[in-house]
Amino acid sequence: MNKLQTLALVIALVLVAALPPFLSRYGVNLMTQLCVYLMAVLGLNLIVGYAGQMSIGQAAFYGIGAYVAGLLMTKMGISFWAVLPLAALTCFVTGLALGFPALRVQHHYLAFATLGFNVLVFLVMRNEEWLTGGTFGVANIPRPTLFGLSLDSDRAYFYLAYVSVMLLALVLWWLLRSPWGRAFAALRDNPIRAESTGVNITAYTLLAFAIGAACAGIGGVYLAALVNFIEPGQFHLSVSLMMLLAVIVGGSGRFFGPVLGSVIVILLPEWLRFMQNWYLAFFGFAVVVMMIFLPGGLLSLGDRFKIRGQAK
Amino acid sequence: MAELIQLIVSGTATGSIYALAALGFTLLWQASGTINFAQGEFVMLPAFVMLFFIGTAGVPLWLAFLLTCLVAMLLLGYTFKRVIVDPLIRHGVIPLVIATLGLSIGVKQLVKAGITAQAQPFESPFPDGLLALGTIRVSCADVGTLLLAGLIVIGLQMFLNRTVTGRAMQAVAQNTDAAKVLGINVRRMVLYTFLINAVLATVAALLVTPAYLAKFDMGESIGLKAFYAAIIGGFNQTRGALLGGVLVGVLENLTGAYVSPAYKEGVALLLFLVVIILRPEGLLGKSEERKV
Numbered sequence: 194m195n196k197l198q199t200l201a202l203v204i205a206l207v208l209v210a211a212l213p214p215f216l217s218r219y220g221v222n223l224m225t226q227l228c229v230y231l232m233a234v235l236g237l238n239l240i241v242g243y244a245g246q247m248s249i250g251q252a253a254f255y256g257i258g259a260y261v262a263g264l265l266m267t268k269m270g271i272s273f274w275a276v277l278p279l280a281a282l283t284c285f286v287t288g289l290a291l292g293f294p295a296l297r298v299q300h301h302y303l304a305f306a307t308l309g310f311n312v313l314v315f316l317v318m319r320n321e322e323w324l325t326g327g328t329f330g331v332a333n334i335p336r337p338t339l340f341g342l343s344l345d346s347d348r349a350y351f352y353l354a355y356v357s358v359m360l361l362a363l364v365l366w367w368l369l370r371s372p373w374g375r376a377f378a379a380l381r382d383n384p385i386r387a388e389s390t391g392v393n394i395t396a397y398t399l400l401a402f403a404i405g406a407a408c409a410g411i412g413g414v415y416l417a418a419l420v421n422f423i424e425p426g427q428f429h430l431s432v433s434l435m436m437l438l439a440v441i442v443g444g445s446g447r448f449f450g451p452v453l454g455s456v457i458v459i460l461l462p463e464w465l466r467f468m469q470n471w472y473l474a475f476f477g478f479a480v481v482v483m484m485i486f487l488p489g490g491l492l493s494l495g496d497r498f499k500i501r502g503q504a505k
Numbered sequence: 506m507a508e509l510i511q512l513i514v515s516g517t518a519t520g521s522i523y524a525l526a527a528l529g530f531t532l533l534w535q536a537s538g539t540i541n542f543a544q545g546e547f548v549m550l551p552a553f554v555m556l557f558f559i560g561t562a563g564v565p566l567w568l569a570f571l572l573t574c575l576v577a578m579l580l581l582g583y584t585f586k587r588v589i590v591d592p593l594i595r596h597g598v599i600p601l602v603i604a605t606l607g608l609s610i611g612v613k614q615l616v617k618a619g620i621t622a623q624a625q626p627f628e629s630p631f632p633d634g635l636l637a638l639g640t641i642r643v644s645c646a647d648v649g650t651l652l653l654a655g656l657i658v659i660g661l662q663m664f665l666n667r668t669v670t671g672r673a674m675q676a677v678a679q680n681t682d683a684a685k686v687l688g689i690n691v692r693r694m695v696l697y698t699f700l701i702n703a704v705l706a707t708v709a710a711l712l713v714t715p716a717y718l719a720k721f722d723m724g725e726s727i728g729l730k731a732f733y734a735a736i737i738g739g740f741n742q743t744r745g746a747l748l749g750g751v752l753v754g755v756l757e758n759l760t761g762a763y764v765s766p767a768y769k770e771g772v773a774l775l776l777f778l779v780v781i782i783l784r785p786e787g788l789l790g791k792s793e794e795r796k797v
Contacts, residue, residue, distance in 0.1 A: 247602065294782045302781060304602065305732055309774030312729065320767040430725075434606060441603050470618035477611025484604040485592050 210355065213348050221347045222419075227459045228354040229415045232361055234439050234451040236408025239365060241437065242446030243374070244401035245381035246296075250307030251436045253314040254284045254406040256428030258413020260318065263331035263423050273337030277414050284410030288403035296399055303402070311430045318425035330424030334417045354415055361408065366448065368404075377401060381446070438480055444490030453491055507640040512758045518647035520754020521654035525709040526731035527738070527746035528658070529702035534740060535678035536698035539590055540602050543609040545728020547581050547703070551710040552719040553616060556625055566628055574707050582703035586696060609728075617721040629715035650712050657708055658747060661701070665743070674698060726770070730754075733773040737780050739790020748789060752776065 213221045237251045258280040265271040265279070295306035318325045325331070336345045337353070344350045368374050376397055379387040388394050417423050435458050443454025465472050487493060526544055533539045541547070551573045558569035589608065593601045631649035635642045665671040676684040677694040685691050709727065717723045734753050738745025753773045761769040780787060 245599075247599065294778055297781065297785055302736070302785075305736060306778065306781070308729070309733070309771075309777060313771045313774050316768060316771050320765075434610065438603070438607065438610075470614060470622075474611050474614035474618055477607045477609070477614060480607025481589060481604045481611065484600050484607065485589070488593075488596055488600045 206359070210352070213351055218347055221351050223460065223463060225347070225351040225354045225419055226416075227455055228351070228358040229412050229419055230436075230439075230459055231358050231452060231455045232412030232415065233409040234436050234455050235358075235362060235365055236405035236412070237436050238405075238440050238445060238448075238451045239369075239408070240402050240405035241440050242444075242450065243369065243377040243381060244398050244405075245384075246398055246402060247304035247437075248307045248402065248405065249304050249430070249433050249437055250291075250309075250311040250314075251405070251409050252428045252430070252432035253307070253311040254288065254409035255413045255416065255432070255436075256314055256318060256423075256425075257284055257287060258410030259417040259423045259428070260325060260331065260413075261410070262414040262417040263334045264324070266334055266417070267331060273335075273414070273418060277411060280410045280414045281407040284413075285403045285407040288406030289399060292399045292402040296395055296402070307433075308430065311428075311433050315425055315429055318428065325425075328424060330422055331417075332422045334421045334423070336418050336421075350419065354419070357411075357415065361411065362448075365408075369448075438476075442480065442483065442490055444492030447490070447492045450490055450492050457491075507642075508762075510641050511643060512762050513755055514641075514643045514651075515647045516755035516758030517751050518650040518654075518754070519758065520734075520751035521651055521658075521747075522709050522713045522750075523727070523730040523734045523754055524747045524750025525654055525657065525705050525712070526727055527734035527750045528661070528743065529705035530731050531735045531738075531740065531743060531746040532678075532698050532705075533702050534735075535743075536674065537590065537594060537695050538598065539594065540598060540605070541702075542602055542605040542728070543612065543724075544706070544731050545724025545726070546609050546612040547577075547706040547724070548710045548713065548727050549616070549719075549721065549724035550581065550612060551577050551707040552627065552714040552723070553620060553625075555710065555714075556627065556719055559628070566630055570630075570707070570711055573710075574704050577703040577707045578700045580703075581706060582700040583696065585703075586699040590699075609724075613721050613724070620721075622721060624718035624720040627714040627719050630711060646715065653708070653712065657705070661705075662743070670694075670697065730773055733777045736787055737773075737776055739787025741791060742787065742789045745787050745789040749787070 209224075213224070216224070233251055233255045236254075237248060240246050240248045240251075261280040261283050262273070262276045265276050266273065271279075291306060291310050292303065295303040319327055321327070322329075336343070336350055338344060339353065342349075344353050369377065376387065376392045379390070379392060380394060380397055384394055416427075420427075439454030439458040440451050441454070442457055443452065444450030462472055468475065483490075487497075489496070526548055529547075530541060530544050533541055554573045554576050555566070555569045558564050558572050559566060562569075564572070589604055590601065593604055629646055630653075631646045634645050636645060636648060663671075665675055673684070673689045674694045674697055676687065676689055677691050678698075681691055684694075713727060714723070717727075730750070730753055734749035735746050736749070737752060738747065738749030753776065756776060757769050757772045760772045
């Protein structure tokens, strides 16, 4: 990033932070949802955009995080801040366990394995009533406190989620800048060459997948405390599909791709309320058209103009 | 004992429907490297087209089926290949996977918003009633499904193995470049594969819809089973899809009866995980060399 871009980013972040006092309660809630969703989608971008793997089960990890948080906080009274690393760890380990068999064979196998995993997790959430409450879900999940400060108000909780997602983004940014992260790019661009220079493909991809899963787990914890009530429907396979499409539509492998994608998936339907059921039909076909004409996602539009400009 | 046999028979019948969808899926992969994530919607759409012909045009089921085969070949075969697959296949597997995912959402929501969100009843091509063989009773629908699916599969195998066109299609699937050198019209053979996939999906729709009812999201479950059946059996083997389909159908039925009906949907996934751990190329598959 050059100086101008950094400046623009800082101004954009400050503007977003200054927005809530001018918004309705619903608007603030929506923006918090966006932050929470973004945590999971940033993690997915690591898997899809940087490690070059397909994952169609991000909502399963989102759900595991949310249920770990919901159950531990309501039934055992454990605090939000203790639950957070616990949920991340649970998802990390689950990610390793799921990714290991699937990544023995490349590409589409991880897609199918994660897809099936999502179905399975959904079934467990719905059927194991003794643990998850079944279709009744888990209710009355409390909001956290910070240094004795209550974050019960929607606005306060928005700022917590906003700062948290920025911190998470910063960690991922640093991760991708490290030599460890550089190996990803090598991996995605030419796996066989990367392997011949000593990068252990399977280990790196597996780790990327598990870290991505942990991000979704963290997002899940924030979601549970945001909506106070979780049920299986929030973590259905279709949610995973939308997350994947959010990454792709925004521009996978671009750091800000998921941000744009999440805005499209979370905020756009609110503005396009009048389209009702037709919105998703339109969205689906728009994805097809986009893959044909702009496979790099919306953020690759800028590059395209740049290349055209240089050609002249 | 009688109950077990009944469960296996009806499971095989359901499995043979999965196998039809899986077969089309495998054929597309072999001939053109297409992974079609909208395969389930390719079964759902013909069901609604058949309903349209029966309800609006008032034609009998068999004629509606034949007309739908034509519509499917045109729409899900030719148009799908020309508009979506041809421009994307050059970029590798992933963009096409995403495009078919988008297509799956688009088609599903279009039917939901434009036609109906309610499940529609669908007349069965087979008579009601049970066939008794000693203490074993099986429904006519299951027997009919098995017979029709069996007939289609045997017919397809004969076409692929005995006719010049069929053998040319196999040659394309095994080695596209060599097939081209031998003077085979590769583009046309690939197109045939897409047409066959469309017909297989229509047959699957005819067989599955009486039990599942025609609904915009009916393809989700069938599509999933088709993927898993194809991988379990071996992605690059036509016979593998059949074995995988029947295996998933039977095990689902047994799980539903003896373990827990709530986890019936999870059987295919567990079987899939076991297979990729023990035998990643699938039960009947041959392992593929990675190309640099």
